[in-house]
């Protein structure tokens with residue numbers, strides 16, 4: 001028989017996506033955005049959640065403006081949403097990329113005068129423009145926005161990006177003041193400044209369109225958003241073996257945990273190759289029927305060992321949830337909420 005005629009069994013690790021929470025997060029951010037439209041950053045496969053599952057939910061909630069980083073991501077996005085609603089943040093580095101944007105019907109975000117000229121020289125048409133107001137990442141500098149080539153563009157969205165919106169600091173107001181200068185100098189249909197955290201900085205920052213990513217997917221970058229944003233991603237792993245240890249037996253690589261007495265442990269099917277990094281060794285927890293069970297010893301590539309001593313009825317094949325509520329998990333692991341989501345690997349079953 002052909003190997004692909006027999007589908008493999010389901011993976012023993014899955015990423016449960018709470019679609020209702022995802023839709024509610026978009027609506028909460030839309031309401032916080034006031035009169036501005038609310039888009040969605042869907043780059044990096046919707047921050048690891050999966051475009052296939054997440055984008056239709058966001059579209060049904062009312063989202064009409066989509067931001068990807070790469071051309072490959074644009075190609076995937078247009079399977080689910082109209083191409084004219086998709087902006088590609090990395091911009092056209094070559095004439096071939098400009099031609100690709102036109103062929104697909106998506107808008108390039110022009111990030112330099114060279115990209116502005118390339119877009120005009122290859123035929124022009126609707127585009128977005130990124131202006132750097134102080135992050136020194138992508139975008140035209142303030143000194144370049146008066147260039148006559150910029151005046152020749154057909155700009156749908158003129159945008160900038162906040163570097164420190166998750167903090168209270170002078171940089172936010174400084175970027176806002178510069179973006180107001182940009183609005184006066186550059187003709188565009190819409191102006192857009194805010195990421196998730198920026199939305200919580202208040203109405204002055206909202207302009208015509210906001211571009212949340214992290215908070216859609218359950219991240220809480222600022223205290224004001226706590227209570228309005230719900231967890232969306234629930235990673236779960238199955239127990240693939242149960243073992244009974246006697247006092248003095250050690251667990252895992254380098255024997256970093258030694259059983260103080262007889263104990264029951266479970267080996268679960270998630271490891272650092274899945275984005276459950278070694279920082280969780282001896283520190284992470286899993287959830288079983290309302291109990292929090294500690295991770296024992298080192299996280300391996302494909303497996304992690306947990307303490308089942310207080311979960312007598314948990315056995316092989318049972319599913320354990322990772323304790324992965326983003327703000328708390330970030331504080332416990334030292335990873336950012338962005339990393340916690342985007343690390344979740346390809347072996348997770350995202351089909352439900």
Ligand SMILES: *Cc1c(COP(=O)(O)O)cnc(C)c1O
Pocket residue numbers: 041043067089161194195196197211212213214215
């Ligand atoms: C990633 C990104 C966003 C979304 O940022 P979050 O902090 O995840 O809300 C918005 N705008 C641009 C330009 C981005 O690169």
